[in-house]
Amino acid sequence: MPDKLIVILGATGLQGGSVARLYATLPGWRIRGITRNPTKASCSPLREAGVELVAADLDDVESLEKAFEGANAIFAVTDFWQFIQLPSTNQAAAEQGREPNQVAMDLEIQQGKNIIHAAVKHLGTLDRFVVSTLSDSEKWSGGKIKWNLHFDGKAKYTQYLKDNFPELAKKSSYLQMGFYLSNEHTMPVLTPQKQENGTFVLMGSAGTHLTPYVDPPNDTGYFVKALMEAKEANVTMLGYCELISNEEYAAIWSKVMGVKTRTVAKGMEDLKAAGLPDFLVREVGESLAYASTWGWDGGDPEVKHPKDVGVEMDKLTKVAEWIRKEDWSSVL
Ligand SMILES: NC(=O)c1ccc[n+]([C@@H]2O[C@H](COP(=O)([O-])OP(=O)(O)OC[C@H]3O[C@@H](n4cnc5c(N)ncnc54)[C@H](OP(=O)(O)O)[C@@H]3O)[C@@H](O)[C@H]2O)c1
Ligand SMILES: *[C@@H]1O[C@H](CO)[C@@H](O)[C@H](O)[C@H]1NC(C)=O
Ligand SMILES: *[C@@H]1O[C@H](CO)[C@@H](O)[C@H](O)[C@H]1NC(C)=O
Ligand SMILES: *[C@@H]1O[C@H](CO)[C@@H](O)[C@H](O)[C@H]1NC(C)=O
Numbered sequence: 001m002p003d004k005l006i007v008i009l010g011a012t013g014l015q016g017g018s019v020a021r022l023y024a025t026l027p028g029w030r031i032r033g034i035t036r037n038p039t040k041a042s043c044s045p046l047r048e049a050g051v052e053l054v055a056a057d058l059d060d061v062e063s064l065e066k067a068f069e070g071a072n073a074i075f076a077v078t079d080f081w082q083f084i085q086l087p088s089t090n091q092a093a094a095e096q097g098r099e100p101n102q103v104a105m106d107l108e109i110q111q112g113k114n115i116i117h118a119a120v121k122h123l124g125t126l127d128r129f130v131v132s133t134l135s136d137s138e139k140w141s142g143g144k145i146k147w148n149l150h151f152d153g154k155a156k157y158t159q160y161l162k163d164n165f166p167e168l169a170k171k172s173s174y175l176q177m178g179f180y181l182s183n184e185h186t187m188p189v190l191t192p193q194k195q196e197n198g199t200f201v202l203m204g205s206a207g208t209h210l211t212p213y214v215d216p217p218n219d220t221g222y223f224v225k226a227l228m229e230a231k232e233a234n235v236t237m238l239g240y241c242e243l244i245s246n247e248e249y250a251a252i253w254s255k256v257m258g259v260k261t262r263t264v265a266k267g268m269e270d271l272k273a274a275g276l277p278d279f280l281v282r283e284v285g286e287s288l289a290y291a292s293t294w295g296w297d298g299g300d301p302e303v304k305h306p307k308d309v310g311v312e313m314d315k316l317t318k319v320a321e322w323i324r325k326e327d328w329s330s331v332l
Helices: 014-023 041-048 061-067 081-085 087-096 100-122 149-164 216-229 246-257 268-273 278-293 319-325
Strands: 004-008 029-035 051-055 073-076 128-133 172-177 200-204 211-214 236-239 242-244 261-265
Touching: 004 014, 014 029, 014 041, 014 216, 029 041, 029 061, 041 051, 051 061, 061 100, 073 100, 081 087, 081 100, 087 100, 100 128, 100 149, 100 278, 128 149, 128 216, 149 172, 149 278, 172 216, 200 246, 211 216, 211 236, 211 246, 216 236, 242 246, 246 261, 246 319, 268 278
Parallel strands: 004 029, 004 073, 029 051, 073 128, 128 172, 172 236, 200 261
Antiparallel strands: 211 242
């Protein structure tokens, strides 16, 4: 039997890179990784691992159609946050009298639709389409959460697939990626803070819901493999390595680092004090409020856990081990 072909969007990124590296170790697969620029240096390790790198752009549906040629499996991911950085996003927002995150959501939804429109052209070869997505926070919060747009844009294009392309939907499964462990490094307001007496303050939770911690470079591949290999499609799974409270996380951090910690729930005031512009205070603040009050998956009863979908749980990141391996010198 000839090898099957998996096409991986975002192959140079955290999630897609994990999928590409894992599939490169599996027999029976050819791996095609998509990037806007296959000549950049960060592509070399992937190429050395046996990944074919092909240029395509999520803004260009024809390039995606071409990139998906012959695909038996496709992994899709879009990146909301890059749009926030672009001057053009902020300019468009100013011209339209809207917020930059609203413009970013529109751009992300359009990219999601482009991926879907390209994938439906390949139903002949395609066996499974796995979409990295997030829950619809406006829906599950009963309209209370309105500005968690990096969740809701993904939920909207996922719903667009389900509503408009039943033949593709029959072959699709959905991965709701959890809370990146690395957010502690990339978001200063979530970073452990050293107090004068040598104890540390870590992020706590204002609500009762557990946090689905995940290490995307390590774990995403195992989630996607399980969703690809599951007998049935149409599965929605929450992607995490450990589902624990922020307080449990702080206790693990405390033990590994050998220091005393306490937790404080972070809210809009902390985000504002950290210097975020108002629209990001709302975006990040509402996402924290949503996750702690309604849960990362909004309490959607359809959402399955990794162990119930056949994920190789022993291969996933251990939070304690992740903390031990990280460089905390800037915090200590
Ligand atoms: N932080 C969290 O806790 C969290 C949790 C769940 C979900 N998420 C979501 O994760 C997503 C980001 O995924 P990630 O962490 O894997 O991203 P990442 O590491 O920043 O990588 C982004 C990838 O997207 C590709 N890409 C971006 N724009 C593209 C375009 N126009 N055409 C083709 N490829 C494009 C990039 O490829 P090239 O640059 O090589 O072209 C790169 O491979 C975000 O949407 C975020 O909302 C985050
Ligand atoms: C997917 O599952 C949902 C919920 O069980 C169901 O309503 C929907 O019809 C299914 N879709 C497909 C394409 O099988
Ligand atoms: C350290 O200081 C913080 C306030 O800055 C206080 O809440 C905490 O109780 C102190 N801990 C110890 C062990 O002294
Ligand atoms: C993934 O995490 C496990 C557990 O922490 C660790 O043993 C393994 O080395 C990690 N793998 C990669 C590729 O980082």
